[in-house]
Amino acid sequence: MCNAYEQHVKWVEYCKMMHALELGIPTQQGDLDLREKDDIRINQMGPVMRATTNDREVELEPMNFGLPSNRPKGGPVFNFRSEGRDFSNTHRCLVPASAFFEFSGTKYPKTKHRFTLNGVPFMAIAGIWREAQGNHPASFAMLTTEPGPDVQPIHNRQIVVLRPDDWAAWLWLTKPQDVLLRSLPAGSLSVETVRKGAE
Template sequence: MCNDYEQHIRWAEYCDMMQKLELGIPAHQSELDLPRADDVRINDMAPVMHATGDNIALSQMNFSFPPTGRGGPVFNFRSEGRQFANSKRCLIPASAFFEFTGKKYPKAKHRFTLNDATFLAIAGIWREGQGNHPAAFTMLTTMPGRDVEPYHNRQVVVLRPENWAAWIYLTKPEAELLRPLPGGSLIAETVRAGID
């Protein structure tokens, strides 16, 4: 399951997209709020888009909820059968996400990008920090679409830009948003061959 993504979004591209979608950008935000990262992994701090009044703000949060009990950190959260109206919804901006195949390390690494956009957003939920833990986010998952199915039996929920506000403000049914994109929406590229 996706535990690694890439964030190579230029500030100008982000601003252009936000203006096109009429989502607004807080005046105090700048390119410093959208740092470049080749690999964002579990427990890394990364920018997350969330509602703040009339705008969508970028805030640095921890990638994964802290463990509860004996389990590990929660970095992927199954969306099926759940309702998120009372959750803090967010978008994780990414230029690509990765899936891994194989049984031996290093596993083959596959990079997925959105076919018709310079960057994508993954549906997520976030929580305020507790104690000495910072605010944190997790990615929502669903059954795989045609593009991801050859690589994994689950996938993160990738939202097209026209559905970003619908997820943040929940103005469309969750079942309509939290599903895989149609086949051909994602481009897969193997960026590292694995060991057989």
């Protein structure tokens, strides 16, 4: 599953998108809240978009990629299956990303594929987040669903990529979850192979 993504979202692009969607940005936030990074992997920090208590305002907050596991020897939960679950009483968030990665093959290193969302400068991935617990910082996981036609040839699951018009709907849950948490139609995502794996 998706255990790495790219965050090269420019602050000016972010502001332009938020303005177009009529979503507010806290006055104290700026480009340092959206630091660019080539690969954000499990147990690394990345910016997350979450609703504030102000009407239609969204703040960026650094969080750890991966929720702490409830199992004694379990690793972090970085992908969370969305089907059949009710997220109305959870902390919902969006993960801004310029691309996400999927891997194929059975031998290491695996072939690495880079996915981008067509027609927009960056994407937002549906997620959930949890408050800090003990010495573990606030953290998030990406929601997954059945693969759409753009991802299915490479992987049997995919993360939920939301179109910009659905960002607010996910944060405030103003549309049915089954409408939001599904794969996009064919041709929505572009894919390129950025590393050929072992034969």
